Amino acid sequence: MIRICGWVRLMEYVIGVDGGGSKTEAASTLINGKLMKRHISGSININAVGYEEAKRNLIEVLEMVKLEEKAKICVIGAAGLENEKNRKLIMELLNGKYAEKVILTSDAKIAYKTTQMGGGDKMILICGTGSIAYMEVNGKPLRAGGWGYLLGDEGSGFWIARKAINKILRGYDEGRQPTKLTLKIMEKLNVNKPQEIVEKVYSEMGIVDVARVAEDVAKAFEEGDEEAEEIMMEAAWELARLIKTLIKRSGIEKCEVYCSGGVFKTSNKLIEAIRRYVEAEYPNVKICRCSYRGVAGAILMAIEEAGFTVNEEVIRNLEGWANA
Template sequence: MEYMIGMDSGGTKTEAVAYSLKGKELARCQTGFGNLLMDKEKGLANIEEAMNILFDRLGEKNCQSVVIGLAGLDSGDFKKELDTYFSRYQPAIIFINDAWLSYYALVKEKDGCLVISGTGSICIGKYHEETARVGGWGNVLGDEGSGYWVAKKMIHHLLLQEDTNGNYSELSKKLMSTLQAKTVFDVVHYFYTHKKDEIADLTMIVAESANLGDKSAIEILKEAGYILAQQAKLLISKLEFNKEVTIGITGSVLKKNTIVYDAFFENLVQCPLKIKLIKEIESNTIGGYYYYKNNILRSEEY
């Protein structure tokens, strides 16, 4: 049976699923991380291992294509090197940014948009043959509405209190307690000496405080939702959607925090279009199948 492989290769694991050309799951496997920015040699080995497990089960000669959503693909500039490295395999091995893998997993065969808010944030979309993005400029220049941004706003909130009257809110006290910080300088030191995903993890402090009714925490989360909605509306305008639009949403900040999601939804629906929101999928690997169906299988038919 002819098949293709969709693969989601991220910072913690590589998940690969073989699909029939009708989209039926045939087999799956999981190996270690595939983000080449973490360790290129080990990441490549994990990607190859996942491919070979499925080739052994279903036959390499029957595989028409492997579509791999790879974290760090753009920032690492690995495309040419990867094409050369995987050229010895019979199937076409196609690498796309992991954000576009999520896009196809959620939006599938339609034109639409994807809003991501996890550690970072970005909005991407496609309308007819045009693609566009809004945001996603990294934690220093952008990533508004992301986990990193939420945590940074919480720290700004603490520093503003230090600069004004020194009366810390419950949110600020919880932050200092969590970090076992004796002074604000300990918090600042933590911020400048930890990785962005570790900073983004501090979002849980904001979420927990908001659930207890802390007004400052609630406002930060509402602002995150509002900003993400504004970016989505900017992308909709940029791509010139005029009647309806399908929007996929993913990332822990937007999917798991009801305050962020509600603020996002309330601001987004003010857009004068029919909007369909999608946020539930079983696996991002199905995005590889829909990428194959839309961009490869369809072109072969013509």
């Protein structure tokens, strides 16, 4: 930030980008956290949607939130950016156009940043299209999960959706009558017969589209559907396993775990189930809902990278627009 005769040039600003599995949210704020612009587009996870679609979505959000001049700092947190090839592609794409400095990191890192405004040990658990647990101990990052829909992401939105669709197809194989959950999912997918789901998924749906089926499973769980409960309780067990893995690796048995991501927005029961699984073994671990959206973490990182302290004014301004 430029200081002239003790006055701060307020129009210097930062950009934060949260690239989740299903959507990307970007915001531009002044150094004090005051929101200037915000925009949402599709996923920028190259591993999930490919480079061309990721490129279009990233350019869209940056074009929509930029101001007349370049931002001081732009922090982009997204799944898939651990991959050096993907990082290089994004840096070549941006090429200094939108900010004086661009920082690429993971969506887990920026989500974790939103938990760091108070004391004590913290962990973030993300359950959206994918799933991951993340924390830092003495500055060292620790993660569990987040290995993608083919190799992991247990308990995630995609995992839940795949489990539900698999149940439908098994029921069809065995000649069972469609269940209430089956009919709900078939209606969402706009198919008349269970076997039509296969063609729909393979020919028309991407990873993000499949993961959206999890919303219906989570809602059915909230309504007391037994079939949905079976799937969601298994998801809760898998997500609790991620938490317990990091507790064991870190040796920290007293901490706060913040739940973030689209699946948690649909299901309070899922958080309760995770809480029971974890607290049975680690009673001093507190499971709670994350208060801020991931983009707020990217903004916080950008403000600090610009050389400024996150003070009470910044927090107040963030609370005005970035609550989850």
